[in-house]
Amino acid sequence: MILENSRTYKGFVYAELIQNLFSRVKITAGVRYDYFDLINKKNYVSPRVSAAVTITPKLSFNSAWGIFRQSPSYIWLYGAEANKNLENIQAVHYITGSSTCLMKAHE
Numbered sequence: 001m002i003l004e005n006s007r008t009y010k011g012f013v014y015a016e017l018i019q020n021l022f023s024r025v026k027i028t029a030g031v032r033y034d035y036f037d038l039i040n041k042k043n044y045v046s047p048r049v050s051a052a053v054t055i056t057p058k059l060s061f062n063s064a065w066g067i068f069r070q071s072p073s074y075i076w077l078y079g080a081e082a083n084k085n086l087e088n089i090q091a092v093h094y095i096t097g098s099s100t101c102l103m104k105a106h107e
Helices: 074-079 081-085
Strands: 010-021 025-036 043-056 059-070 089-100
Antiparallel strands (some): 010 025, 025 043, 043 059, 059 089
C-alpha cells in the first residue's frame, strides 16, 4: 500500500564548540543528532570538525571533515514495509582550501 494514514516524528539538534588558539588558529567541533521514527534504526550521530589558520592578514588556510546524513525519502518508506530497514544516506566530506584577499581597502 503506497498511501497510508500514519503519523511519524523527525527531529534533530546540533551543538558546536569554537576555540581560538594563539590568535591565528580557529578550531570548530560540532555534532548533529538526528531522530527519525519511521525507520528501524532511528538515531544517528554525525560529527564534524574544522580548523582555520591565519598566515597573514590576507592569507588563511582551512580544512574540514564531517559526516552528513539524510533520511530515506517518504515514498520509499511508504512504498514497502521492508523499506523500514533502510538506513540514512551518508556522505563523508573532506575539504581543504585557502583564502586570500587581493583587494586594497578603501581609505
